[in-house]
Amino acid sequence: MMSYKLSVILTALIIILFLPALAHAQLTPPQEFRAFDTPNDDGKSLSLTWKVSLENDREGVYYVISAAASADGPWYQIDKTLSTIGYKSDFPQYFGFGDDNKLWHFYEASKIPDVMDPITSTAYFRLAVTDGTKTVEFPNMVSFAPQGNWFDKSKINILIFVIIFSSLILFFISLARRNPNLFIRHIPGLDAIEETIGRATEMGRPILYLNGLLDMSSLSTIASTSILGKVARKVANYDSQIKVPCYDPIVMSVCQEVVKEAYAEAGRPDAFKQDNIFFITNDQFAYAAAVDGLIVRHKPAANLYMGYYYAESLLIAETGAATGAMQIAGTDSITQLPFFITTCDYTLMGEELYAASAYLSREPLQLGSLKGQDISKAFIIFVLIIGTIVSTAESLFFIHLFKTF
């Protein structure tokens, strides 16, 4: 009796120990194979999903995906992927962050080589699983036609932020129109601009103004041209001179317009000299060499470097410092800020450059924008605090709201 019981227990143990291996030795047809339009795309791919399988998903097993432009074929193998990779959970931009996404395999088919690249009309798919010796196929083929999506839902958080921030800015612009005395804190570098212009007038020397090395699509260049307008107006009032060597021809055209308008506003359109705003070259170091030459030959009383800079920043600012000019820099180029800080009398760091224009002009449009941005910043600080607390409590829901793709 004892030996019978022992043999039953041993048999059960053997079955328990070897059952997974027996099961692994088999392949089962992929389950619930589906094709559908890839969400949030331009209509040039299709998505394929099928159920994760304990039998199939192991080392050495592959899923083989075949495709055709017609149900009758011809069929082309478009991919052979490891069975242990490629899950819906890897693509939260399409399927979100649900836990059940780990139970589905996912494959994005974007082309049928030599037939349809990219996939733009109905495509047919077959799925098989193979371990190299044996191949098992999903019984039915699946098909779908891709469609372009007008709206990428994975970017909805960006849209919400754009709406929130734009609304805040518009609200504060209207507020600034009613009350132009909205408070902005003192920015030391900007107070010095008036001083530099006065100094240049007294010394009878020009002011050099650089816009950085980016084109008009850059925010720092836009901010720089805006500050140039305020500086040029003061220069016109003082009857001093401003020279603006440009790196980009379109920036040069914008600067010419801005300075011309500033002189007109100051009631000195006759004093405007278009030749003082000129293009040099759009080669970085040739530009730096030319500006260095300009600084040592014209010896400007003040150099203003506003905009985005690269490696030429120190070459230019150091030459300016050597000539004894008063220098004010403003840039959002983080790598070049240290060089400006060491060589210039005042440096506007990052957002101070954007704030500068509003601070100088007190125009409702710019003042309101700055206030709106400040409130947006307060909102971001609030989100940051909440996010940090939630993250420390190991909850990911709040963090996922800010995930971008």
Place this chain on the structure above:
Amino acid sequence: MSSDIFVWIAAFLTIAIYSFLYKDNPLYKAAEHLFVGVSVGYSIVILYFNVVSPRLLVPLFQEGDWVLIFPALIGLLMVSRFFPKYDWLSRITIAFVLGISTGINLPLIIQASLLKQLQGTMLAMTNLNDILIVVGVFCVMIYFYFSSEHKGIVNSVSKIGILFIMVGFGASFGYTVMARISLLIGRLEFLFHDWIHLIK
């Protein structure tokens, strides 16, 4: 010494540019003007062969992509700047460039400069590095808050923010100086190895 005439020209121009370290002089002026002239000429040729020809002339005149006539016309308006009476036409081009770039940049900046940064900063405060990142970002943001005078607690927090900024700048400064030294070594190697063969 090198027998290659182009190595001699390059060495001469290198020394001419370096002569600026002493003071402005005719050699530097010559090299500077040559550098500017060559770079402008080169960029015009590159622009023609990489942009104007493959993106405008070939599609427009050889492939019949007539819709390109509109961007071409908008671009041509910039030429109006040579005629003071009609230079206002160039504003259309400038407005177009500004409008397009602002529209494209707005969502990109929200994505790259705001949401990605927020995501990278909302950290579980379980180690010193993460605590430093969160505290640093918070203090620096307070520094860049313009609607409040830097007084009292705001002043203290923003001073901590400036401390974080300066530590970051110090590291950046050292890193960049190292990169510049390697550029100098590259030039010296050219002079002493490629030109006068003093270094083997």
